[in-house]
Amino acid sequence: MTGQGLPVAVVGAGMIDFGELFDVSYDEMVVGAYRRALSSVDKGIDDSQLEAAWLGTCFGEFIRRNVTTGALLADPLRFFPRPVTRVENACCTGSDAIRNAAFAIAAGIYDVVLVVGAEKMRDIPSRQSLVSQTATVFHEWSHPRGTTAPNRFGQFATAHMEKYGTRREDFAEIAVKNHANGKHNPHSHFKFDVSLEQVLNSAPISWPLTLLDACPTTDGAAAVILTHERIAASFTDRPIYLWGTGLATDPMFSGWKSSYTEFPATASAAQQAYSMAGIKPQDIDFAELHDCFTITELITYEDLGFCEKGKAGAWRASGGPYIGGQIACNTSGGLKAKGHPVGATGVAQVVEAWEQLRGEAGARQVENADIGLTHNLGGIGTIVSVNIYGREPRRQGRA
Amino acid sequence: MSSVNGGRDTVSTSWGSSAGLSGLGWYVPRLRLASKQWQKAWPGVSTDGGVTVAVPDSDEDVVTMAVEAADGALADAGISIDDVDEIYLASASGPYTTKSSAAMVGAGLGADRARTVDFGGSTRSIGDALTAALDAVAHGRVRRVLVIGSDFLPATPGDTLETRFGGAAGAAVVDAEARLLQARAAGSVLSTATTHWRCSGAKFVQRYDDPRLEREGSVVPNLVRSAASILEPEDLFVLPGTAAKFERLIAKESGHPRVSAQARTLAGVIGDTGNAHSLVALAEALSEAPTSVVVGFEGSGAGASAIRFTVPEAADLSRRQAVLPAVSDGALIDYVTFLKATGKLAPSDTSGPASPYSASPGWMRDERHLLAPTGALCSACGSLNYPPRSICIDCRGSDLTEVLLPRTGTVLTYNVQHIVPISPEEAPVAVCVAQMEGGRADGYGGKVTALMLREAAEDVRIGSEVRLIFRRAGVEHGMVRYGYKFGLRESSS
Numbered sequence: 082m083t084g085q086g087l088p089v090a091v092v093g094a095g096m097i098d099f100g101e102l103f104d105v106s107y108d109e110m111v112v113g114a115y116r117r118a119l120s121s122v123d124k125g126i127d128d129s130q131l132e133a134a135w136l137g138t139c140f141g142e143f144i145r146r147n148v149t150t151g152a153l154l155a156d157p158l159r160f161f162p163r164p165v166t167r168v169e170n171a172c173c174t175g176s177d178a179i180r181n182a183a184f185a186i187a188a189g190i191y192d193v194v195l196v197v198g199a200e201k202m203r204d205i206p207s208r209q210s211l212v213s214q215t216a217t218v219f220h221e222w223s224h225p226r227g228t229t230a231p232n233r234f235g236q237f238a239t240a241h242m243e244k245y246g247t248r249r250e251d252f253a254e255i256a257v258k259n260h261a262n263g264k265h266n267p268h269s270h271f272k273f274d275v276s277l278e279q280v281l282n283s284a285p286i287s288w289p290l291t292l293l294d295a296c297p298t299t300d301g302a303a304a305v306i307l308t309h310e311r312i313a314a315s316f317t318d319r320p321i322y323l324w325g326t327g328l329a330t331d332p333m334f335s336g337w338k339s340s341y342t343e344f345p346a347t348a349s350a351a352q353q354a355y356s357m358a359g360i361k362p363q364d365i366d367f368a369e370l371h372d373c374f375t376i377t378e379l380i381t382y383e384d385l386g387f388c389e390k391g392k393a394g395a396w397r398a399s400g401g402p403y404i405g406g407q408i409a410c411n412t413s414g415g416l417k418a419k420g421h422p423v424g425a426t427g428v429a430q431v432v433e434a435w436e437q438l439r440g441e442a443g444a445r446q447v448e449n450a451d452i453g454l455t456h457n458l459g460g461i462g463t464i465v466s467v468n469i470y471g472r473e474p475r476r477q478g479r480a
Numbered sequence: 481m482s483s484v485n486g487g488r489d490t491v492s493t494s495w496g497s498s499a500g501l502s503g504l505g506w507y508v509p510r511l512r513l514a515s516k517q518w519q520k521a522w523p524g525v526s527t528d529g530g531v532t533v534a535v536p537d538s539d540e541d542v543v544t545m546a547v548e549a550a551d552g553a554l555a556d557a558g559i560s561i562d563d564v565d566e567i568y569l570a571s572a573s574g575p576y577t578t579k580s581s582a583a584m585v586g587a588g589l590g591a592d593r594a595r596t597v598d599f600g601g602s603t604r605s606i607g608d609a610l611t612a613a614l615d616a617v618a619h620g621r622v623r624r625v626l627v628i629g630s631d632f633l634p635a636t637p638g639d640t641l642e643t644r645f646g647g648a649a650g651a652a653v654v655d656a657e658a659r660l661l662q663a664r665a666a667g668s669v670l671s672t673a674t675t676h677w678r679c680s681g682a683k684f685v686q687r688y689d690d691p692r693l694e695r696e697g698s699v700v701p702n703l704v705r706s707a708a709s710i711l712e713p714e715d716l717f718v719l720p721g722t723a724a725k726f727e728r729l730i731a732k733e734s735g736h737p738r739v740s741a742q743a744r745t746l747a748g749v750i751g752d753t754g755n756a757h758s759l760v761a762l763a764e765a766l767s768e769a770p771t772s773v774v775v776g777f778e779g780s781g782a783g784a785s786a787i788r789f790t791v792p793e794a795a796d797l798s799r800r801q802a803v804l805p806a807v808s809d810g811a812l813i814d815y816v817t818f819l820k821a822t823g824k825l826a827p828s829d830t831s832g833p834a835s836p837y838s839a840s841p842g843w844m845r846d847e848r849h850l851l852a853p854t855g856a857l858c859s860a861c862g863s864l865n866y867p868p869r870s871i872c873i874d875c876r877g878s879d880l881t882e883v884l885l886p887r888t889g890t891v892l893t894y895n896v897q898h899i900v901p902i903s904p905e906e907a908p909v910a911v912c913v914a915q916m917e918g919g920r921a922d923g924y925g926g927k928v929t930a931l932m933l934r935e936a937a938e939d940v941r942i943g944s945e946v947r948l949i950f951r952r953a954g955v956e957h958g959m960v961r962y963g964y965k966f967g968l969r970e971s972s973s
Contacts, residue, residue, distance in 0.1 A: 224850075
């Protein structure tokens with residue numbers, strides 16, 4: 082399908098407001114996202130038109146369920162007896178659920194499907210969350226007592242600073258940018274500005290990263306409705322189209338990396354997606370990037386080809402990733418301000434693409450937004466997904 | 481001299497010229513508790529030791545100290561662990577009552593065929609371990625035995641014994657070559673008299689509050705009797721930790737003036753280090769270039785023993801490093817730091833999240849590779865895969881050979897963790913990824929992730945040269961986990 086895109090359209094997309102949702106259950110989050118996606122369909126859609134569904138949830142054990150299956154979506158929606166597939170692929174969970182749903186449409190199996198991403202992360206205290214989960218995954222091989230996500234990304238920050246002269250401020254400014262964007266997003270977990278001084282002086286968690294370099298732990302859910310492009314017009318006159326998708330892998334153990342200044346799987350996933358879409362990085366108007374930590378977004382500029390290797394700090398300083406810049410990055414606020422409910426994150430990125438490509442993003446609207454990219458990075462660059470969406474169907478020709 | 485419960489029987493052994501020591505190693509932890517600091521916490525209680533005692537940090541114990549000392553002894557003898565048939569560990573303060581510490585020391589050293597044996601129950605056990613090793617070599621049953629004494633006896637907080645017991649390990653390579661010392665004879669005295677003891681299940685040592693008992697009822701008379709039949713006029717008498725402060729009295733009672741002059745000084749810096757003490761003191765004594773020595777062992781209601789060694793003519797003692805200069809610049813700590821290092825002061829819950837292993841078959845499968853890090857060396861591309869794998873991480877080759885991972889490497893990246901999810905490490909800690917020597921350095925393989933030793937955390941940089949050091953890694957399900965940390969190598973510190 083090189084350069085041809087996929088015959089897949091998004092005809093509806095919606096999400097619940099992300100946050101610390103003590104009073105909302107996992108089931109209620111799923112139902113909320115589903116309803117918003119359905120109500121976003123311009124010409125309306127009947128639930129019975131949905132033929133199958135994919136559910137992206139990464140940490141089933143966080144919601145006290147031993148086995149997380151498609152039933153976690155089928156049950157609350159009373160979706161029976163239609164098929165539901167549960168996807169777990171670290172931080173790529175939501176994006177990979179979309180990718181697999183799109184393949185089912187491209188294969189001609191279904192015409193209309195639902196994808197829901199949901200994660201209930203705040204039902205447990207933070208010391209039992211991702212922080213210590215990653216500490217125990219490779220507990221013994223990371224002598225003597227494990228490492229954490231902030232640790233592993235912090236090591237990339239140290240190495241990037243050493244090799245390319247990247248300054249601490251270069252990635253701290255990304256937190257400032259994403260908060261500034263996120264405060265205009267009604268769905269954001271954080272709707273406030275932070276200053277460079279606040280980022281630099283916030284609590285040190287994993288030098289050189291501070292608390293405000295890290296995304297929050299967030300509850301949330303998002304949903305999209307995908308159709309074959311041939312029938313998209315029966316649901317809306319303004320669908321968006323999936324132009325390309327890529328997924329790539331790299332070693333999961335931080336002691337098996339080939340370098341600590343890049344994420345090779347990002348470059349590989351991007352190459353797959355660019356090739357399928359028939360575009361170059363410079364064709365992209367906006368991108369939702371996986372800013373689990375600010376340094377991750379900085380390195381991702383380089384891995385996606387938005388700027389030269391080693392020049393991400395300078396590209397940021399030149400205004401490249403800002404709204405109005407060369408490629409606006411994380412207009413939604415990103416994981417940093419919008420929040421990072423792992424399974425929901427990739428699906429919520431499509432909600433932003435939906436609003437940007439339809440010109441509905443309000444104060445954070447990118448002018449003439451024609452092509453958008455979504456990126457998720459799981460583990461320590463262990464698994465990376467890149468999806469590309471366009472305002473027009475790829476095969477009717479643009480580039 | 482009167483004797484309350486003096487030696488009843490004296491047993492002598494003699495060896496021909498068929499066994500002795502070919503290497504000596506020792507390890508003394510860097511932390512020091514000064515008696516003055518202790519007295520700030522417990523004013524009005526008199527102290528029982530010298531100026532300072534050596535204190536193992538919270539990631540050290542009898543096992544980790546023993547591994548360090550053994551590494552030194554192997555290096556001194558110029559051999560590798562593969563040259564060792566048996567490993568004897570003597571300790572009265574190991575981490576377990578029921579579970580072998582010697583086996584863990586063997587695992588930490590990378591021994592995969594040596595028989596490991598625990599000696600214990602008293603602080604003279606190291607003398608009996610040496611005697612057994614000398615016998616085994618002399619009778620031709622084995623070629624080489626690694627004998628290690630390691631101790632840090634636990635004292636009750638506030639007990640003056642806290643100013644007496646120190647932590648250390650000493651190790652000796654016993655073989656027929658006897659390049660350092662030729663064993664000649666041994667004496668042993670049976671006595672049940674003791675001044676301190678620890679009951680099963682008790683955390684701390686108890687004692688009689690009567691210093692006369694050591695002088696007149698146990699330590700001094702037993703040692704003097706055990707050595708009486710083997711002491712020659714030219715011998716240097718090396719004393720165990722229990723006897724160090726009786727240096728002059730022993731000289732007088734034994735009628736032998738050549739008691740090692742450093743006994744009191746060494747004990748004054750590192751404390752009475754139990755089963756480690758006589759070997760550490762022997763290493764110190766050899767720097768005095770004696771022609772023969774008698775090494776004494778004593779303690780814990782087991783009487784005393786002594787072994788006489790002569791220095792072979794071919795042995796060159798002139799370049800041997802003395803212990804004292806190397807241990808006299810320890811890091812002084814306050815009493816709270818001491819309590820935390822020794823685990824006497826700990827958060828109520830230090831269990832932390834359990835590892836994915838949790839006493840499972842997975843742990844049993846991987847333990848060997850973790851305790852003595854083994855890599856898989858790829859014959860096709862030279863990548864050193866760690867952890868070991870079936871398909872090469874760099875070239876997908878399948879011809880991989882298991883090798884012990886080299887212990888030295890260079891830091892590729894690091895950062896400083898201010899939040900540590902798993903107790904008992906205290907933040908901040910530096911976490912490093914290092915490229916180990918011995919494999920190709922341009923790919924994925926050959927890297928180890930580990931914490932930097934606390935004392936070196938601020939000095940680490942990308943490019944720092946480091947070595948792997950065996951340390952404790954907390955406790956899970958009541959079982960001590962061991963792993964590795966990085967320490968800076970001399971050249972980059």
